[in-house]
Amino acid sequence: MLSATDLANPEVANLVPYEPGKPIDDVARELGLEPGSIIKLASNENPIGPSPKALEAIRNTLPSLHFYPDGAGYHLRNGIAGVFGLELKNVVLGNGSNEIIELAYHSFTRPGQHEIVTSENAFAVYELMAQLFGVGCTKVKEKDGFHQDLDAILAAITPKTRLVFVASPNNPTGTRIPNDALDRFLDALPDHVVAVIDEAYYEFLDNPPDTLRAVREGKKVILMRTFSKIQGLAGLRIGYALTTTEISGLLERSRQPFNTNMLAQAAALAALQDTEHQKKTKEMTDAGRLRLQEAFTRMGRKFVPSEANFVLVEVGDAASVFKKLQAKGIIVRSMVSYRLPAWIRVSIGTPAQLDLFLAELPGALPTA
Ligand SMILES: Cc1ncc(COP(=O)(O)O)c(C=O)c1O
Known part of the structure; x- marks a missing residue:
């Protein structure tokens, strides 16, 4: 049997x-x-x-829980876009930024055909999703004590590569990529790959990089951010991508209609504003x-x-x-x-x- x-x-x-x-x-x-x-x-x-303002937003939202959430996440996406000088269509919401990783695989890879490239000690979920999606995963050796080697990552890209994952700072190593190195990397990406820059810990950086430049310039890049870390909303599962309108349209097609919930959307908007x-x-x-x-x-x-x-x-x-x-x-x-x-x-x-x-x-x- x-x-x-x-x-x-x-x-x-x-x-x-x-x-x-x-x-x-x-x-x-x-x-x-x-x-x-x-x-x-x-x-x-x-x-x-969490931010006390996020808790207040949750309390104010509780009486509306019999309604479905706004599947398009209008208020939160608008709020995020406003903070970064982008348009609503540059923002994709995820059930945690982990879901953005999954949406990127859905939208850009096919089982048995494509590969991704990342670093040897990168956040584990990139490789895990590769396995789940039947996509090959190349892990590039790091240099100088747990630092991602962007030149080696570029060199590891093959015609089959569709996604490249780089986290700065990376988890579990805690190391960042120098701003000039990240700039050069984003400028050197070949035409057939989409770069996912995981910025879950971006807000902890002194002198953070202007990775949004790549989005403004229309490069094939997905910046991943989350409300789970500095904003303290890990339990609500809410994260987002900042990307071009073309890529956001492709990620949006891959998601469930109500992937982020009403409490998370309200709390995240309040937390975003609680500087x-x-x-x-x-x-x-x-x-x-x-x-x-x-x-x-x-x-x-x-x-x-x-x-x-x-x-x-x-x-x-x-x-x-x-x-x-x-x-x-x-x-x-x-x-x-x-x-x-x-x-x-x-x-x-x-x-x-x-x-x-x-x-x-x-x-x-x-x-x-
Ligand atoms: C580098 C990195 N990316 C993404 C995530 C996913 O975070 P979340 O799904 O809570 O937004 C984490 C969580 O620990 C992380 O460390």
């Missing part, structure tokens, strides 16, 4: 699912701990929470990053200097350090699934959360 797996699309059946940061509730259940006593530094969320909340988050992140990196230096731990709201640090045995910290109610991200089994990634928490983490880390490290 055939099993359901025999009938399944082999791309799906063989997929190793994405391993997200462990939820607080799971750890509480497994270890019999109070959820309130657990801190999560595993998914690069905003530790000070005070973003500023506060960036200041806390900058201070926390400096503190973590200085502490790792004092401890003689190798780490990757970060430009985002997390730091990748070498601990010897990530699986065991993850477990020991978890037993103390601290959830970090083991990098075993990223094929970096000696490293953990720590999101920058509040000062009090970092106090706890730094107090417990030495006891969790392997004894020499």
Whole structure:
């Protein structure tokens, strides 16, 4: 008898699912701990929470929940376009920016025919989606300690390549691409590829690049942004693409009619306008990053200097350090699934959360 797996699309059946940061509730259940006593530094969320203005927008929207959301996302797309000096048609909303990745595959790749190019330690979802879509994935070696090598990426493009994924800052490495290198890369792209520039952590950058120039100039580029990070709305699943009107039309064709929900649209618009909340988050992140990196230096731990709201640090045995910290109610991200089994990634928490983490880390490290 055939099993359901025999009938399944082999791309799906063989997929190793994405391993997200462990939820607080799971750890509480497994270890019999109070959820309130657990801190999560595993998914690069905003530790000070969502913007109060976003919460107010959600409360104001609640009585309308019996209606479908605006499938075209008029108010939010207009608001985003206004912030960036673009037109509504340059903006595509996604159920998290993860959905934008999926829409790009839907719109630009065909199974068995096309390939994508990305970096060896790029955000895992690019490769995962390639597998799911039956598309080849070339991962290019990095240089100088976890830095993406844009020249090597350009050199790896073949006639079959349709999408190129570059994240700046990248997750899990936290490294950014220098502005001039990114400019040169965008100018050098061959005609037959679409570049996806993942800017999930863009708002944490000092001296951010003017990647919008490429959109204004009509290049084949998709800039991905999200409300999950600096705006603290990860739970609502809302992100967006900034792109040319031609590409946005193609991405729009691939999405479900109501891919983003009403609460997310309202909250995101309010959060976008709450620059005070973003500023506060960036200041806390900058201070926390400096503190973590200085502490790792004092401890003689190798780490990757970060430009985002997390730091990748070498601990010897990530699986065991993850477990020991978890037993103390601290959830970090083991990098075993990223094929970096000696490293953990720590999101920058509040000062009090970092106090706890730094107090417990030495006891969790392997004894020499
Ligand atoms: C580099 C990068 N891109 C995209 C995402 C997806 O974020 P979301 O789907 O929450 O917008 C993440 C999430 O961690 C990320 O780190």
